[in-house]
Amino acid sequence: MRLPPLSLYIHFPWCEQKCPYCDFNSHELNQPLEETVYIDQLLIDLSSQHCFLFGRTVSSIFMGGGTPSLFSPESIERLLVGIKQIVTLTENVEITLEANPGSVESSKFSGYLAAGINRLSIGIQSFQDQKLQSLGRIHTGREAYEAYAIARQCGFENINLDLMHGLPNQSVHDALFDLREAINLNVNHISWYQLTIEPKTIFARNTPLLPNDLILGDIEQKGLAMLHDATYARYEISAYARQGFECRHNINYWKFGDYLGIGAGAHGKISETHTGQIFRSSRPRQPRLYLRKNAFKALNRTAVLEADRAAEFLMNTLRLIAGVDFDTYEDYTNMSINTIQEGVKHFQNLGLWQDNKIALTQNGLRHLDSIVAHFL
Numbered sequence: 001m002r003l004p005p006l007s008l009y010i011h012f013p014w015c016e017q018k019c020p021y022c023d024f025n026s027h028e029l030n031q032p033l034e035e036t037v038y039i040d041q042l043l044i045d046l047s048s049q050h051c052f053l054f055g056r057t058v059s060s061i062f063m064g065g066g067t068p069s070l071f072s073p074e075s076i077e078r079l080l081v082g083i084k085q086i087v088t089l090t091e092n093v094e095i096t097l098e099a100n101p102g103s104v105e106s107s108k109f110s111g112y113l114a115a116g117i118n119r120l121s122i123g124i125q126s127f128q129d130q131k132l133q134s135l136g137r138i139h140t141g142r143e144a145y146e147a148y149a150i151a152r153q154c155g156f157e158n159i160n161l162d163l164m165h166g167l168p169n170q171s172v173h174d175a176l177f178d179l180r181e182a183i184n185l186n187v188n189h190i191s192w193y194q195l196t197i198e199p200k201t202i203f204a205r206n207t208p209l210l211p212n213d214l215i216l217g218d219i220e221q222k223g224l225a226m227l228h229d230a231t232y233a234r235y236e237i238s239a240y241a242r243q244g245f246e247c248r249h250n251i252n253y254w255k256f257g258d259y260l261g262i263g264a265g266a267h268g269k270i271s272e273t274h275t276g277q278i279f280r281s282s283r284p285r286q287p288r289l290y291l292r293k294n295a296f297k298a299l300n301r302t303a304v305l306e307a308d309r310a311a312e313f314l315m316n317t318l319r320l321i322a323g324v325d326f327d328t329y330e331d332y333t334n335m336s337i338n339t340i341q342e343g344v345k346h347f348q349n350l351g352l353w354q355d356n357k358i359a360l361t362q363n364g365l366r367h368l369d370s371i372v373a374h375f376l
Contacts, residue, residue: 001273002331004257006053007060007249008087010042010079011263012068013287016100020136020202021195025265025285026066035075041291043082045262045283048296050086052260052270052279058087060094060249063117069099073111080116094248096121096160101139101147109147110154119247120151121160121191126167127181134168134208135195148185158245160189165219167195168208175219176226183230188245192223193238237319237365254320256313256332264290269304276334278304309333310340311375314358318368323359343374 014029061083063076076097083089096119097112099105109120126132127141139147151159161182165175182190194216197203211219224234232240236254239247252259261268265285271278281301284290304312313333317324326337347353352364352371364371 001271001276001334003056003271003273004255004332005059005252006056007062007252007257007259008046008058008083009249009259009261009263009266009268010061010063010068011261011266011283012038012063012065012071013264013285013290014070015065015067016070017136017138018202020206021198023198023201024066027287029070033070035071037291038287039071039075039079039082041295042079042262043086045296046083046086046260049260049262049268049281053087054272056258057090058093058260059090060252061089061096062249063095063097065098067100067105068097069105069108069112073108073115076112076117077115094119094158096247096249098123099147101143106143106147106150109151109156113155119158119160120156121162122147122151123162124148124178124182125162125164126178128174128178131167131170131174131178135164136202145185148187157188159187160191160247161185161187162191162193164193164195165223166211166216168210170211170215170219172215172218172222176222179223179226183226183232189239189241189247190227190232191239192227194220235321237321237368251320254316255324255328256316271332271334278309278333280304306335309335311372314340314375315372317358318360318372320359321365323354323357325357329358340375346374347371 011025013025013027014033015026016029018026018028080095095117097117098121100123112120124144125135125137127144129141132139132141148159148161163178163182165178179192195210197207227234227240232242234240235246236250239250258270259268260270261281261283264283264287266283268281269278270281279301284295289295310333313329329337329340344353347364348355352361352367353359354361360368360371
């Protein structure tokens with residue numbers, strides 16, 4: 001087994017308001033935010049997992065949520081200083097923080113940059129007020145533009161904008177308007193993904209009227225052409241970047257890489273060369289449980305069975321447009337390529353799988369879920 005790169009994911013579980021489409025582990029903030037207490041617990045959490053590092057360095061950090069930008073730059077700086085005292089970071093480590101537009105949070109951007117954040121991911125979703133309201137977002141289109149402008153003025157170059165399409169009652173024109181606005185801002189990375197109705201969300205209980213398949217297909221076709229013409233390379237199903245601005249942290253996920261997870265509800269994955277095993281871990285989802293003393297005395301850590309490794313690997317790597325080679329499968333799963341060869345040949349014969357690598361064709365990408373299900 002060859003060890004993949006190692007990343008660190010940090011979960012911040014609070015939001016000002018829960019969005020009706022969101023199935024992430026996020027909780028509405030209904031009391032003063034105790035930043036110091038949470039940062040302290042994050043560092044204790046990371047220290048408790050130091051024994052799983054085996055001398056490895058961390059190549060990327062991603063602060064997700066929830067809304068990490070609810071925390072002050074001072075707290076983020078203290079967190080990063082503490083992290084560097086526990087683990088070794090690579091020289092060119094990528095450090096991403098997710099942020100939402102809004103005057104209060106946008107004013108913090110210069111502080112985040114000074115603290116060591118070098119990549120910002122802003123949850124725009126749409127530039128149109130009506131669409132933002134239909135998604136339960138609390139920022140306006142104007143604040144979306146302002147957040148990006150402030151981030152650039154502060155000195156951030158590596159910025160991602162999150163955009164959604166297939167929104168309630170959305171036309172092709174409206175969807176392409178949002179995409180065109182992001183392109184016109186000359187942002188270096190765009191995450192452009194379709195709204196899906198997830199179980200146990202408000203939208204699952206009260207589903208809005210969404211565009212039909214013909215409209216969705218038209219949005220995708222024209223949107224992909226627009227991004228291509230604007231020199232954004234599609235390197236993952238929903239990720240588009242100018243050269244050199246791909247998200248290295250997410251690429252590590254999609255290549256079945258390893259990552260430590262800290263924070264309420266955070267998950268981790270660690271491979272071990274001395275045992276040949278792969279372990280997944282999780283933290284308590286509820287912040288009150290996560291913040292308990294001795295919350296990490298017994299880590300919820302389970303081995304990934306060999307019977308599940310193929311599907312888990314493919315669930316991630318088949319999202320990548322370029323895919324990976326067969327050696328990567330054998331190195332990172334500790335299994336022979338023969339374990340999936342029959343399925344690979346089946347989908348190659350159908351024109352859905354590329355030759356000589358683990359990657360789907362353009363048509364195959366449209367059937368990703370059913371292809372992965374074949375290996376379950």
